[in-house]
């Protein structure tokens with residue numbers, strides 16, 4: 001178990017009242033993001049605390065930080081957190097420790113901190129970093145098995161799956177923050193019954209529930225990242241929706257894998273939940289079934305095996321036009337968990353860099369769709385509706401094979417453990433707009 005300290009103490013309360021018992025952002029979380037304050041102005045780095053956002057640059061200008069924490073706050077005061085991510089774990093942890101003191105009940109600095117707070121509901125959140133590259137993995141083994149079965153009934157899990165963390169290079173330019181509209185893509189589709197492909201709006205639009213991983217300090221081109229150092233290169237985690245047009249995907253993916261079926265939009269939750277905040281929620285790499293190969297040595301590290309995986313509960317909710325009209329709440333369509341990932345975040349980092357590919361601060365990874373093995377835990381509609389053959393029935397009377405225009409998909413995530421404050425990720429939302 002990675003070390004916990006006073007910043008994790010569940011008894012620590014904040015003078016920001018809304019933070020105490022907050023379902024997402026108690027004082028034990030302190031996630032990092034980029035926001036525009038209510039009065040407008042340049043985007044800047046901030047920290048979520050209860051229903052408020054603390055302006056890091058303003059707090060730095062007020063002289064509230066010293067040493068490594070001051071370096072971190074300064075690096076976080078611009079319109080993107082790449083410079084902060086580049087500093088790595090030491091300064092980020094120092095910033096966290098100081099913020100935890102400043103925001104704790106009884107802090108003598110309260111009068112100097114309070115003017116740096118903005119009501120979060122009045123702020124606009126942006127992408128936390130300039131994303132140089134975005135890579136999407138396939139580490140959800142139940143997802144890989146379920147979808148593989150639909151694309152290749154006789155051969156669901158390809159023979160490489162348990163040896164190599166499979167991934168593909170995604171498209172960084174179309175990553176958007178939670179709340180940005182999602183346009184249904186046009187593209188080539190060729191349903192099984194049709195002789196020739198046609199061009200038009202995707203009829204099988206889907207979501208993919210994923211854990212997002214933000215890179216911290218990178219590696220020079222040609223120099224791999226050893227597995228023992230890979231975990232410390234991660235700046236934080238978010239939720240990621242890898243919107244997927246299944247009809248376009250099924251036609252285009254052979255032999256090079258996903259292309260336009262997934263490059264039209266990817267939504268991320270705007271808060272970066274730090275490895276420090278998640279320290280109490282690390283677990284051993286889930287045991288592999290009898291007969292599975294051991295990871296190759298470049299993917300094998302004792303500490304990573306012991307505490308490299310994450311215990312985070314993930315949820316998918318759907319809000320349709322029919323539910324909205326009837327005043328019904330979003331319906332939960334899946335509850336999943338990061339223990340279903342076959343590879344740890346550190347293994348994904350070490351693998352990505354093993355051939356010398358240089359990773360850079362602000363690069364984004366998707367874990368791959370996180371599905372569980374049973375009904376109600378599937379991270380995509382492709383799985384939940386068996387490719388559309390077993391539609392979902394909603395309390396509004398609507399049925400869904402895939403997403404319709406006007407549907408909103410909401411992801412939420414929480415890390416929970418007895419004796420610790422629960423850590424929320426905030427939301428990752430997107431509403432489908434008609435194809436252009």
Ligand SMILES: O=C(O)/C=C/C(=O)CC(=O)CC(=O)O
Pocket residue numbers: 136137138139140143144147148151208210242253258367368369
């Ligand atoms: O070829 C397949 O079996 C499926 C590939 C994908 O859907 C790629 C992907 O986004 C993987 C994931 O999110 O787990």
Ligand SMILES: [Ca+2]
Pocket residue numbers: 136137208210242366368369
């Ligand atoms: Ca994906």
Ligand SMILES: [Mg+2]
Pocket residue numbers: 170241242243262263264265266
């Ligand atoms: Mg995508």
